[in-house]
Every structure is written in C-alpha cells, then in structure tokens.
Amino acid sequence: MTVEAKRGARSGEWRQESRARHFRERTIKVVLTGCAYASVLTTFGIVFVLIFETIDFFRQVSIVEFLTATRWSASFADGDFGVMVLVYGTLLTTLIAISVALPVGLLAAVFLSEYASIRLRRWLKPALEILAGVPTIVYGFFALTFVTPLLQSTIFPNLQIFNALSAGLVMGVMIIPTVASVSEDSIYAVPRSLREGAYALGATKREVATRVVVPAALSGIVASFILGISRAVGETMIVAVAAGQLAQFGGPFESVQTMTAYIVQVASGDTARGTLTYSTIFAVGTTLFLMTLILNIISYWFVRRFRETYE
C-alpha cells in the first residue's frame, strides 16, 4: 500500500484511485464466486430435472410395478415397466467388465509402482491413459465389428451379433486405466520402510508386493475398484452399440439392454415432451444416478474410513 499511497499523494487523487481499485477487487471477487457456485447450480439442475420428471412418471406408473415387474416394454402404449430388467442388463455387462478390469488394473498398478523403472513408468503411464481417452463410440465400434466376429469364429460360435460379452469385455479394457492409476497412487504411497522391513525378514519381491504392499494400500485399491464399477454402470455407447436393445434377462451370449442403452434408444427417436415415454427416460436416469451416487459415496467413505496412516 505504501508505494501506491506515495504515488497517489503526489498526484493528489489517491483516494479516488483506491476506491476504484476496491470496487474492481470486489467486483472480481463476486464474479469468481459466481463461477464457483455454477457447479452447485449444476447439481441442483440435475436433481431438479430428474425429480420433476420422475414424479410425473410415477403419477402414471406405480412405483411398486416399476421396482418389481419382470418385463420391460416401455415403448408400447400400455407397456410393462419393470426397471429390474434394465438393471439386470447393466449389472451383467458391469460384472463382465470388472472381471477384466479389476485384476488386470491391479496387476498393472503393481508392475508400474513396484517393478517398472522410472523411465519405463514415465512412458507406460501416459500410454495407458490413452485408453481412457479413446471416445467410447470407438470402443463400441470395435466391440461390434471386431471382438464379436473374432469370438464367434474362435471360441463361442453361438454368440449373437449383439451380446453382453463383447460389450463387457471391451468396457473392461476401457476401465483398466481408471483402476490402475488410482490403485497405483495408493500403492506408491506405501512408505519404503514397510518394504524394507519385509525384505530384511527375507521376503522376496513378490512376497513384499502381495503380502505387505497391497494389503497396506487396500483402502485405495478398493476405492479404485468401486470407481471402476461406477464407470461401468454409467457407460453408454459401448453397450448401446454392441449389447443391443433387447430388454430381457439374457445370458452373456445374448443381447441385453442396459439402463443407459434404453435412454439412448428413446432419445435417438422423436419423443415429444410430456408423453409417458419422455418421462420414462428420466425415471430410468434417476435410478442410474442413484446407483452411481451410492457407489461414489461408498468409495469416498472407504478411502476416509480405512486409510492406513503412517507417521
């Protein structure tokens, strides 16, 4: 302030200038605060839109039918609204995806933090991140036109064109970097002294990694698993393209419809606002939103509750 005050005193107008500066500072602060609250508004917007249209939906369809019916044919005028069929589709593809992504992602994380040299790690990490940056429509194309024909001609000749298996497998590959990088962060954070203690007791590198480091980093690893599951539940284009649009309790070789794929199917067509079909996608969206929200909360809670602290 002293420099400003001296200069101002000489020109005889420091008071005014100071007021102008104050005004500018205050305005800028208000604008920036507004930016930060935009994110809160987004959340309000999501919750508002979902609740608003979902209430409209439950005026026409009972919540009991929605949760317990075992058929889903919402495109017809007097259709069935058993959302469990769509939830089943989502869970099946998710299960296939995480049975790839969790073990592969964890093992890759162990390699990156325990075995890879710093140079190799600096190359491998960004290369793995590319996997997460590939647009999901590209994965959908790959699952439909490469993986499915490949599986049909080699191990599963009775695989349908649209099936949960290819979609799930490709989705699993997409999630590998998510699991790997979050797990790796927590594995990397395990203090050296723990590793050295185990080495001093005569453990080999593998024994140190699997029996000391991984258990010590467990909270972060579980969080990465839950994050991966949440990604798989919300993933849309891979399943919409490769798993088909048939809402049924099908096996992995058959077509299933996920919650996300249903929303895409309806949105691709022309659906007028105010119709039952229009509010149906919001009811399904609410179900999806709640599922991912719960998963995110569990993951957040897990990290805080079970974090091992080393002083």
Next chain:
Amino acid sequence: MTKNGTRITPEGRPDPGWDFKTSTSLRHGLDRVFLALVFAATLVGLVVLAVLLVDVVRDGLPWLSWSFITSFPSSTPTYAGIYPALLGSLWLLGLTTLFSVPLGIGAAVYLEEYAADNWLTRLIEVNISNLAGVPSIIYGLLGLGIFVNMLGPITGGPSILSGALTLSLLILPVIIIATREALRAIPDTVREGGYALGATRWEVIRSHLLPMAIPGALTGTILALSRAIGETAPLIVVGAATYLTFAPDGPRSQYSALPIQIYYWVSQPQEEFNVGLAAAGIVVLIALLILTNSFAIWLRNRYQRRS
C-alpha cells in the same frame, strides 16, 4: 511380526496364510511367474489399443478421401461424407471452450485464492468431485430438461448452443480440478512478494499466478475439451441430428457431430456403413483428437520455456 507365537499381518490380524517356505528356488521361481503376470497385465491394455487402431485404420482407409470430408451424408455409401458432422464438432468445440474455460478457471481461482476454509467451501469441493463421477448421459438428461426444453426459446431447442452448454457443464469439474492443482503448486512466496509490493489480490492473480498456472491448467483443460469432442451419449439425448443435409450456420442451428454420425453409421445394417464409413469417420475423429492434444503439448512447452 509375531504375537503369542502366531504370525500377524501389518493390520494386526492373525495371518494363517503365511507359512514360511523353506525352498528358496520355488519362491524365486514363483517370483519370475509373478513378474511375467504383472508385466502381461500392463501390456493387455496397450495391445488392445494397438489392435483397435490398426483395425480402424484398415477398415476406414479405403473410404477416406477428400470428398468424404467435404460431402454430406447420403444413402449411397460411395457419396456419403462427414462435412456437416465435422463442422458441427468444430462449432461445439469452439462454444464449449468459450463457456467452460472462463467458468472453470474462475471457479478454481475462487476456491484456491479467495474461499475461506468453512463448510460452504467444503460443500462446493465435495460437490465438484461428485459431479466428476456423474455418468455423461445424466448430463444429457439435464441438458434436455433445462437447455432444450425450459430455455428452448433462447437456445433454439436442440441446437448447437444447447449441446455446447451441456458439454461445458460435463467437463467443468475436470477443468476446475486441473486448474486448482496448478494454482496449488505455486509457492506462497510468489503471492507474498506481490502483496509486499502493494499489489492487490487480483493484481497478483492476473500478473503472476495465472501466467504461472497456465501450463498445468492448459493441459488438463485441453484433455477435458478433447473428451468433449468424443462424447456421444449426452449429445444424442439433447437432440443432435443423425442425418443432416445442411451445414450448421449459427449457434441456434440444428447440428450433427462426428461421434453422432459414427453412431448412426454403426447402427446401419449394411456393411458399407457399419464397418467402412463408420471406421472412416473414426479416423477423422481420432485425427481431430490428436490435433487438439498436440496443440496442448505445443502450448505447454511454449509457456514452460517462457516462465
């Protein structure tokens, strides 16, 4: 670690699985197997990525030509092109940048430099990290409800503007998180030096903190923008058109986008569309992504040399 004769794990639980194997050759053999396993797991993703790229290029290359870039979609595969979708994606990219970057950087500056450490700030922080985990299709439903329907008279309904606003909200958390990390990495001595010279908070931010944070913030921001270019699901929900015979001419115009056009072609039953043209479209999309990402790297290197 033993207690009363039984071995315990680092967490203090008894560990029945830890039997000391006396055969070191067996243990070292298992070590080699384990190393092969973790190395293979690391390669799985990279191999799939390589196969995917080769497959796409092999399928798409025969269909790529200058006329593919400059033509409109057509029901005859050989005449079909991607021009309106490419233009739509560029429009979306421009408008999304315009909306999301100032908003995201503003929010990050507020949270990092102004916000008091109280429950309200923590609420905003938890909220932002939660928004980052919301599936993109939910943002589509938000856009459909608010931008397309409620604000339809302003945005023009299913217009480029609605699409860009939806994508902006989608990538906002990523931009905020990246910018905050860049700001946090700046040592406090820079701020204190600025204040000591009589600069106000904003003067310090504008002249020192923002220029120093740009390389880090820019990388995260452009990664977020390239994610926006590749997004399909929310755009389908906010009503991007799949078959457009005119080029978009303004923010309130109807539009298509590269991923939408690819989705439309993948969904067609004929192989010319669902393999050939779709793959050609993917090559164009990936080329655009590589272009934006290289731009990010170039910008970051430029700024890093200067500061």
